[in-house]
Amino acid sequence: MRAGKSAITRPLGERLWATAVWAIVGFFVLNLLALIATVVVSSFGTRWLGTWLPAGYTTRWYASAWEEFQLPDVLLTTLEVVGAVVALSGLLGVPAAYAMARREFPGKSAVMLLFLLPLLVPPITFGIPLATVLYRVGAAGDITGVILANLVPTVPFVILIMVPFIQQIDPRVEAAARVFGAGTFRMFVHVLLPLLAPGILAALLLVLVRTIAMFELTFLTSGPTSQTLVVALYYAVFAAGVRAGQSIDAMAVIYMVTTLIWLLIALRFVNPTQIVTRGKRAAG
Amino acid sequence: MTRDGVPLSVRLSQRGLDGVTLLALPAVLFVLALFVYPFLYGLVVSFQPKAGDVFANYATFFGDPFLYSTIGKTLWLAIPVTLLNVALSVPVALRVRLMRRQRLLTTILVIPITLGTVLVAQGMLNYLGPRGWLNRFLLEFGLSSNPVRLIHNYWGVFLSLVVTGFPFTFLLTLSYVTGIDPSLEQAGAMLGARARQRFNEILLPLLVPGLIITFCLSFVQAFSVFPSAVLLGAPAGDTRVISIAAYTAAFEDYDYSMASAIAMIMAFTQVVIVAALLGLQSLVYRGPAGGGKG
Structure with missing residues (x-):
């Protein structure tokens, strides 16, 4: 029943x-x-x-947004910041990830925690003390400060994505290269780099997307000449009423297109969940 | 023992310290210089106020209702939003994991995270505004007689935290849900457990540790809300969150000492809540969630 x-x-x-x-x-x-x-x-x-x-x-709002918000300058700054952040986080992050993946050393878990913290602590929390320090040493207010601040979460991000990726590459491949007489540099260029390329590409594309959209850190460290697109958009929305709403929308669309093109490219190489879960999948 | 004859470099490399390990050094130094040092610097500076004794900044913060109320206002936003996001994410993630074409949905959901809060704020100002599509819809279909006020108040910030927070929470939850071996649930079904029982007895206990982590990460994001609280909220009233107070101190009053103190209070509040939740986690099951698959 x-x-x-x-x-x-x-x-x-x-x-x-x-x-x-x-x-x-x-x-x-x-x-x-x-x-x-x-x-x-x-x-x-x-x-x-x-x-x-x-x-x-x-389409006239686009023309007026282009003029009013000095978009050529803003786009150039964005390009410079993003390019520098992507290159530097790759240069700092990939070798560190290699060391973390291949060696067991005392204090390794403490180092891993050190790399996790900048990703767990929200940017606005560490951004204010960071901006204070950068202003004190005179780096903030121009593009150097913006790049340095943006690197703080991206370097650990690259490390956390790359570690599981490197771990799954058989160390015997490297050992074989050594047996055949390759030095560290040749082994790196001819053996490791081709094997790591897909992982590096994915990590750096994610860094690129994150950096275009990183508001807080850029906002706290940028001066009038070092605004990226998202910060310029914030100021435009913040001062809405001064200018026509539609030209702010036009700027928002330019920002949206810039971000989404890179997102679509990135999604060809990574799983959408990776944007949130930081390479956890790659380990599974 | 054989220590004396062995060169230092060999002894070090036996402990895992060699040229390869040193590759991590630049990144470690970078994080120490630009993350740890600023934090410690901020902590020290917060005890060196412009005027008054060592604790003057903290005394000012907790003595001024305009300042200390920001903690309560931020929590009043962050906790309900995070609870809602987690509560919605679990059933949706459990459903989506059965889907074969998850990628379209996950791609759509990753868009607001990628676009960020500033763009979402601009979109919401248009969409939820008195002349926006939502109010137009409500008026046209007689669901409301007056435009509903959803921007420049608490609800504007709340909704923007749902728009950017729900996809984040959902994607995290999905990664935990897909980590649970489906055969565990099938075994339950075979033994006659219904959907609700299978959820309560099998899935939930395995999910709780992951959900606590998800809650922590989502909470910390919501607690540090900044651009949408300014653009969509009432930054002088209901949504004067703690990050606005810190920003104002630093960049409008140029009182870096006070700003650092507020940033430290913000970090401390987050740490207390996250630590409490992680303490809770130690009380629940933490074993593997799949048959030998990590």
Whole structure:
């Protein structure tokens, strides 16, 4: 009797539950897409007051955003910052990851904790003391300070992604190279680098995406001439009312396109969950 | 024993210290110089106030309701948001793990994380504003007679923390959920456990440690909310969170000592809550969640 009853109610209950879960996901995704679409539509709209869609469409907000927000300068700064951060975090992070993956040494877990902390502590918390120190030594306010501050979370990020990746490469490959007489440098260039390339590429693309979007650290350390795109966008939104809302939206779209192009490229090489879980998957 | 005849470099390399280990040195020095040192510097500076005795900054902070209330306001935002995000993530992650084409959903969800809070704030100002699509929809379909006020108050910041926080929490939860061996649940089903029982008796105990970590990471993110609290909230009122107080002290009052003190209080509050949660974790099961698969 009971079994018969449950055989009918169970699938229904579970189906209702599944529907409810999908409804939540659908609602979230719908609102998310609408939120993004509203910025895009507004940036192309002429006049948009009290209707579903703007009265007409134009591209002039892009021209005005380009002028008003000095976007050529901002984009150049962004490019310089991101390029330097990607290159330096690779140079500092990959060798460190190699050491962490291949050697057991006293105090290794303490070193690992040292690398974990900058990723666990939110940027605004360590950013304020960091900015204070950088201003004191005169590095903040220009592009050097921005690059140094952005490296603080990205170097550990590269290490944490690369360690499991290096661990899965058989150390006997390196031993074989040594047996055949390759020095450390030749072994690195001819053996390790080709094997590590996919991992390095993935790690650096993630660093790139994170650095374009890193607001707090850049905000705290940048001066008027060293703003990246996201900080310039913040100031534009913050001072909204001074300029037409649509040109802020146009700038937001430029920022969005810049970020999403790199995200799409990155997603060809990494799993979306890796952006959050820091290479945990690679170990599994 | 045989110590004397052996050269130092050999002895060191036996303990794992050789040229390869030294490759970690630049990164270690970098993190020490730009993360550990600034933190310690900030701690020291916070005890060197512009005026007054050693603890003057802390006394000012806890004596001024405009300042100390920021802790409560931040917690009042961060804790409900994190609870909601974790509570939503678990059922969704359990459902999504059964999907074959997860990648589309995870890709969509990674977008708000990638775009960041500043862009989400600008989008929400448009979308949730009095003339935005959401209010238009509510008015058009008679769901509300007046535009609902969702920006420049508590709810604006709350919703922005859901938009950027839920995907983060969800993707973390998903990585824990997929780490649970499905055969454990199948075994339960075979023995006649229903979905609810399987969740309560099998999945939940295995998930709790991961959920606590997820909660900690999401909480810490929400607790340090900054741009959306300024752009979407009421930065002088309800959503004057602690990071705004620290920022104001540093960059508007140029009182780095006070700003450091607030940053230390912020870090301390986070540490206390995370430590409490991790203490809780030691009370629950921490064994493997899969048949031999880490």
